[in-house]
Amino acid sequence: MRFFLAIPLILIGSILVGLTIDDIGDIGNIIMHIIGFGCLLGAIVIGRSKKEKLKKQS
Numbered sequence: 001m002r003f004f005l006a007i008p009l010i011l012i013g014s015i016l017v018g019l020t021i022d023d024i025g026d027i028g029n030i031i032m033h034i035i036g037f038g039c040l041l042g043a044i045v046i047g048r049s050k051k052e053k054l055k056k057q058s
């Protein structure tokens with residue numbers, strides 16, 4: 001179940017980190033990259049935290 005949330009976050013984060021739009025300027029691109037890295041970090045935390053909880057239950 002954790003993959004249904006982690007995989008879209010990874011995809012959205014990768015797109016936001018890799019995308020550069022000249023019209024929004026440097027500040028906009030920096031904000032977009034920060035949001036992208038936040039999505040990637042969130043996906044990592046979700047994937048790892050659920051895995052540890054499953055180990056503790058069994």
